[in-house]
Amino acid sequence: MNTSTDKWWIGVLAIVVAVIGGLGIHFMSNPGGTATPPQEKAAASTTEMQAQTPAPSAPTTSATDTPAPQQQTSISPEQAPETQPVAATLSAATSDYGQARRDPIHFKPAIDQATDADCLKCHQEVLDTNTRDTSPAGLKKVNTLAWYQTLDTYEGEQMTFHQRHLTAPFIKKVANMSCTTCHQGNDPRDEVSGTAVDTQTDLTMRKMVDPNTCLMCHGQFPYQNMGLPGPWHESGAAFQNNCLLCHAAIRTTRHKVNFLNAAGIEQEGVANSDSCYGCHGGRAWYRTSFPYPRHPWAGSGGTVPEWAKNRPTESDLRFLIEGSKP
Numbered sequence: 001m002n003t004s005t006d007k008w009w010i011g012v013l014a015i016v017v018a019v020i021g022g023l024g025i026h027f028m029s030n031p032g033g034t035a036t037p038p039q040e041k042a043a044a045s046t047t048e049m050q051a052q053t054p055a056p057s058a059p060t061t062s063a064t065d066t067p068a069p070q071q072q073t074s075i076s077p078e079q080a081p082e083t084q085p086v087a088a089t090l091s092a093a094t095s096d097y098g099q100a101r102r103d104p105i106h107f108k109p110a111i112d113q114a115t116d117a118d119c120l121k122c123h124q125e126v127l128d129t130n131t132r133d134t135s136p137a138g139l140k141k142v143n144t145l146a147w148y149q150t151l152d153t154y155e156g157e158q159m160t161f162h163q164r165h166l167t168a169p170f171i172k173k174v175a176n177m178s179c180t181t182c183h184q185g186n187d188p189r190d191e192v193s194g195t196a197v198d199t200q201t202d203l204t205m206r207k208m209v210d211p212n213t214c215l216m217c218h219g220q221f222p223y224q225n226m227g228l229p230g231p232w233h234e235s236g237a238a239f240q241n242n243c244l245l246c247h248a249a250i251r252t253t254r255h256k257v258n259f260l261n262a263a264g265i266e267q268e269g270v271a272n273s274d275s276c277y278g279c280h281g282g283r284a285w286y287r288t289s290f291p292y293p294r295h296p297w298a299g300s301g302g303t304v305p306e307w308a309k310n311r312p313t314e315s316d317l318r319f320l321i322e323g324s325k326p
């Protein structure tokens with residue numbers, strides 16, 4: 001008992017030492033004595049990033065700006081000349097990854113006005129990345145062709161999805177797709193509509209692109225609507241495997257949309273009906289067909305078949321060629 005009351009001051013000393021020691025550590029890590037605000041930390045790391053980036057010529061938005069996405073404007077050509085390397089362009093345009101990802105160009109309304117060049121300033125990699133020569137398991141890409149890749153219309157080596165739809169030889173003859181033909185803007189955080197009152201209303205669950213866009217060129221051959229006795233590979237021979245036998249006179253108002261090359265398609269179609277079939281059943285990734293708009297054509301008359309009663313008579317508004325009649 002006595003010993004413990006005698007030594008009470010040792011306990012007090014221990015506490016005093018602990019407190020002073022703690023303060024010491026605090027002061028060492030925080031020379032200013034105040035906590036560093038998170039923005040300053042961000043600014044410091046951004047400055048480091050800039051130091052590593054090869055000479056960004058354009059002025060950089062300060063990271064201390066409020067990171068509200070509305071305040072970020074997408075890069076203008078003056079700010080980021082196209083000759084700049086991608087990394088430099090990105091850091092010159094916005095101060096960080098999160099802001100770039102939420103750049104208003106990704107969302108409506110800005111995305112509707114965006115050109116491919118606007119998108120490629122940050123996303124050149126979608127066109128520049130090539131397929132691997134071998135799969136991780138060692139299969140060579142030249143030995144792994146799907147059946148449709150053996151068809152006449154399939155040219156060149158294996159390419160990535162984006163390259164096939166934007167830069168491949170065949171697609172350049174028949175189509176004129178841009179990034180925004182497929183990408184219409186999606187919330188990267190909330191990819192399904194209706195989770196809150198203010199969420200985007202037109203999201204396709206967990207997808208960045210509405211599959212209906214793909215269905216237009218990758219649906220089944222709608223032979224029932226054509227009154228053909230069976231699928232094209234069965235019934236085609238009776239019509240010399242030639243779509244134009246009928247389509248020189250039927251549904252002749254076609255492909256007048258901004259993502260297709262209508263003249264190029266007709267030229268290809270004359271040479272080989274497989275190029276028509278390719279987009280209308282030949283590369284069918286879906287079990288249904290797209291309900292195409294049914295444009296009136298010379299000689300279509302007034303009667304509308306039962307299956308076409310609910311079809312629009314004009315293409316989707318967002319695909320109309322500028323300057324053409326609405």
Ligand code: HEC
Pocket residue numbers: 074075090093094097100101103105106111114115118119120121122123179180183188208
């Ligand atoms: C200022 C640079 C910048 C511009 C301009 C830009 N993006 Fe992005 N985008 C990004 C960044 C950063 C990400 C996130 C990348 C990641 O997570 O790998 C991203 C992600 C995406 C994604 C993936 C969605 C996601 O959130 O994971 C798509 C699709 C996309 N962008 C399309 C586009 C399209 C289409 C355009 C043109 C309309 C465009 N981007 C313009 C920087 C940009």
Ligand code: HEC
Pocket residue numbers: 116119120123126162165166177178179180181182183206207208209
């Ligand atoms: C034919 C339709 C189509 C076109 C045209 C298209 N994309 Fe995509 N893109 C897609 C699809 C589909 C995905 C995968 C979406 C998913 O995973 O939900 C994708 C994914 C992406 C991604 C995410 C990263 C990746 O590579 O998977 C980026 C970034 C992107 N696209 C940018 C672009 C840009 C930039 C353009 C124009 C140069 C473009 N896309 C044109 C359909 C398209």
Ligand code: HEC
Pocket residue numbers: 149153154155158159160161164165168169170171175177182209211213214215216217218259278279283
């Ligand atoms: C305007 C018509 C069109 C649209 C829209 C379209 N595609 Fe394609 N797709 C094609 C054509 C044409 C080819 C064949 C290109 C070639 O052979 O060079 C192709 C090829 C493909 C391939 C095979 C690629 C390869 O290298 O083997 C896949 C997979 C594919 N498309 C998926 C999609 C998806 C998914 C979408 C929607 C995001 C889509 N396509 C939208 C026309 C289209």
Ligand code: HEC
Pocket residue numbers: 222225226227228232239242243244245246247250251273276277280289290291292293294305308
């Ligand atoms: C025997 C004549 C005939 C042949 C051959 C034929 N079609 Fe058709 N096609 C029709 C008729 C008839 C319609 C429906 C016309 C209408 O809307 O009243 C039609 C409609 C279509 C439609 C629109 C379908 C829809 O649901 O709106 C497409 C696309 C089409 N044909 C593509 C082709 C392609 C591609 C080929 C060749 C692979 C082909 N057709 C061969 C007679 C033919």
Ligand code: HEC
Pocket residue numbers: 174175216217243244247250251253254255256257260265266268269270275276277278279280292293294295296314315316319
């Ligand atoms: C690159 C893909 C592609 C090719 C190749 C192609 N089509 Fe189409 N076709 C489409 C798309 C997409 C639509 C719907 C366009 C729209 O929304 O107006 C369409 C629409 C049609 C329609 C409906 C016309 C209407 O009333 O609007 C017919 C018929 C048709 N195509 C026949 C053909 C024939 C015949 C060929 C060959 C000469 C052919 N297609 C080649 C993609 C293609």
